[in-house]
Amino acid sequence: MKTLLNVETRNAVLLKMAALLDSERAAIIKINKADLDAYDGNDISMYDRLKVDDSKVDDMIASVTHLASQEDPVGVERFAFKHDNGMQVYNKTASFGTVLIIYESRPDVTVEAAGIAFKSGNKILLKGGKESLKSNLKIVDLWHQALKENGVSTDWVEYLQFDRTETQAFLEKPTQKVDLIVPRGGERLIAFVKEHATCPVIISGRGNNFVYVHKEADLQIAMDVIINAKTTKISACNALDKVLIDNKLPNKESFVKNLISKLKEFKVEILGDETLSKYDEVALIPSKNIWSEEFLDYKIVIGEIDSTQDAIAMINTYSGGHSSSIITKNDMEAKTFMANIDNAAVYHNASTRFTDGYQLGLGGELAISTDKLHQRGPIGLQHLVTNKWYIHGNGQIR
Template sequence: MDTEKDNLDKLVTDIAKRAREASLSLATIDTAAKNQALHALADILEEHANALIVENKKDLAAAEALELAKPMIERLTFTPERISKMAEGVRQVAALEDPVGEVLESKTRPNGLVIDKIRVPIGVVGIIYESRPNVTVDCAVLCLKSGNAAILRGGKEAFHTNTALAGYITQALELSGLPTDAVQIIPTTDRWALNELLKLDQYIHCIIPRGGESLIRFVAENSRIPVIKHYTGVCSVYVDKDADAELAESVVINAKTQRVSVCNTIENLFVHKDAATTLLPKLAKALADKNVELRVDSTAGDILGDFDTEPASEDDFYEEYLDYIIAIKVVDSVRDAMNAINKYGSGHSDSIITTNEVTARQFFAGVDSATVYWNASTRFTDGFEFGLGAEIGISTDRLHARGPMGLNELCSYKYVITGDGQVK
């Protein structure tokens, strides 16, 4: 057993060493070469779509045999349309401006020194994720475009799909003359390999976990490497007393039902008491028509007496359902709504529906979340929707990055000082 662990330690350490060497090369590669690799990858994905679906079906069969939850299987599934969208996403990243080398600040000191603060790659980024194989491509292309090497450790649920995708990425790197170690996948699902990966702070500069709360907490608690993360997506909509009824219904239905299995879907609905009597029945009917289970506090339950509801427990408002379930509470004021969101929410994405700008501005200042919306669905918290290209993740941390993370968030900076012989 010790020999097996030793072999895994060596495997992961070798991958990390090669990634570090590749990252030093990537930092000097020009934009055209990086874009060439991305366009090559997009073409390869489209050319091999059928073969990729064959590999994906192996993972789906295993997932169904294990009776995995429907939301997880939905995230795991590849279709021709999703592969086409993924390839288009790669091309969109190629079209984005290269952040590397951007001058963030420049100043000339009294002694004549010119001090430039420039954007540079982080170095080596480790991405740990579960059942969404599109993450393999999203993260690889963002790391490449921003000059970072990537080490990918996907979940066992998507092992065949991820392995195929990693092979296509290697092909694109070879065709473009980029170091093939720039993107590597951990070729085992053994948990020991993950444990070793999280120790290698001499080679890896950042870890980004994407998946369920238990995985992310494990990574955060066991990593020697800085971690950028969000634990859950407990998002909310607050319908204010000054809300437009039609707009409120449209946003709530979209935010809850457009795709229930993703982290920017709402789990809680808060309604101002002065609007609850008239608006809540309309919202409840629209949700019920979409087969959403309604878990309600006592005030909402009294208003919705003719509806099929369940009493909401305190724990229900903390829950990330990722399913056709919503918790509903009637609140006395925008202040109460903000307090509830800050108490129950995960700091991800929250929206206010109101025609009152003063109230909206109060909501913006008082809700402690990475993204806050006014009269719009939380479903827009996404790298593509924000114009960032494919996102590498969404952070609810305060340091380095917050919200959807694109190319700029995969960079650090350095100071470049130019002189003409100055000495101190």
């Protein structure tokens, strides 16, 4: 394990990284254009995540600048206790050591996730996808420059230029100590890492998020939330895939027709259960299995449901454990829904698109975990730590 860098040094590296990202902005975007031109896939969400423009560079700069302003997450006292024998006992946060981040297509992860792990006192290993290689290598060069200019070894941020076979071999028998792995990507990547890893893995799981329109919903709020959650960023894991509508909703027919019309404006493909497929623009779902799918596309499934309890059961059966929202004016119904939905984030009258470290007050995130250990939902700076016991005595024996 590397000797922990003091927080002043970590902050100085982060601020230098922010300055370099700004001064090298044009070069980053130009190099990213080469990755975009070489991308031969037709996955629009992958392309969206791969692309770096001025706005994404601004976000990268904001991320590392904000990290530099945050309190040190390492060495925070969580518990103190004086033993009967006079020993003073403390529990404090501690860095993991070395964090491996495996991800697909997103060059911004090379800045934001690496920045969070670095501020938390960890050595960083990065393994990005081949589609973003040029962009990632450019950004890692900037990390190395920021480290060197602050008298810090470039070993703190290392890029693993491995193919799939080499990655599997490294996961099964790492050639250096790895304390934690964070996969960022689709279900196949996550399954691959879980199958082969020999150390703890934080699962940044799939979305497949639901909105339930309760019979006492404000229909304008329901419309705004569904359109926002579905159409603003289809590549996001917090995007909406499924809508459940209470079959006792007043003016249901009018609401459904308006919703279909609005979704069609955004060229969203609409599928529905038996009750919804009577509308010309709605195709019948091929099977119940589709309720489990995350689309990452302009595609949505809408169905009718009998009650809040049925909605809860349906969501807990099919969702990815990420985010769900209830639209209702009835606070008791909302409370029941939120208490019983087994998701990392539950909403009342708001879009699922807010399941995001920055939006939820964390100043950025390493991942959004759908696991329950050790942290659920967005994993921010304060969560990327383990803990350690410190016991001070003067000769006590047991």
